[in-house]
Amino acid sequence: MAIDPFVVGVARLRTQLGATAPCHLQGLFDPSGELKAPVPGESEVPDGGEVIFDGTVESIPKGIVASGRVTTTWEGVCRRCAVDVGGEIDVAVRERFIEKAAPEDEAYLLKGDLLDLGPMIRDAVVLELPIAPLCHEGCKGLCTQCGADLNEGPCGCEAPGDPRWATLDVLRRPE
Numbered sequence: 763m764a765i766d767p768f769v770v771g772v773a774r775l776r777t778q779l780g781a782t783a784p785c786h787l788q789g790l791f792d793p794s795g796e797l798k799a800p801v802p803g804e805s806e807v808p809d810g811g812e813v814i815f816d817g818t819v820e821s822i823p824k825g826i827v828a829s830g831r832v833t834t835t836w837e838g839v840c841r842r843c844a845v846d847v848g849g850e851i852d853v854a855v856r857e858r859f860i861e862k863a864a865p866e867d868e869a870y871l872l873k874g875d876l877l878d879l880g881p882m883i884r885d886a887v888v889l890e891l892p893i894a895p896l897c898h899e900g901c902k903g904l905c906t907q908c909g910a911d912l913n914e915g916p917c918g919c920e921a922p923g924d925p926r927w928a929t930l931d932v933l934r935r936p937e
């Protein structure tokens with residue numbers, strides 16, 4: 763098995779409390795395929811996409827603090843017109859890794875002198891993935907009747923009644 767690109771040895775750093783070291787890591791976001799979007803078109807880091815951590819690690823009592831930025835790219839489809847969309851993720855992170863982390867510690871587990879930043883990096887990216895991306899704010903979407911892309915102009919279909927006004931239409935109907 764290949765060496766995990768997000769695992770760093772911190773034995774030397776931990777000999778001195780408060781010591782810091784620069785940390786630059788880069789690797790596959792999802793080598794096992796388990797983080798793929800559950801629904802096609804939902805935003806995800808593309809197959810083979812890499813993620814970068816650029817920051818520092820610092821020795822604290824019983825553990826390590828990692829802080830820096832996580833960057834990668836995502837892709838998906840516009841929720842209105844289904845065109846391919848994508849963008850960059852660039853998120854600041856600062857997390858503790860401690861020995862024997864309990865759930866209330868809100869920290870990642872530090873296993874001996876090996877610091878695995880992978881869980882922190884992947885969690886940060888997953889939280890930043892757009893849930894329902896748009897190609898642009900004013901996207902008009904597709905015509906519900908003929909499927910034409912309304913961003914390219916009107917399709918000529920009769921505009922369907924707005925369901926929100928259906929009740930008013932009933933009230934307005936002549937006796």
Ligand SMILES: [Zn+2]
Pocket residue numbers: 840841842843844845896897898901902903
């Ligand atoms: Zn769109």
Ligand SMILES: [Zn+2]
Pocket residue numbers: 905906907908909910917918919
């Ligand atoms: Zn139409």
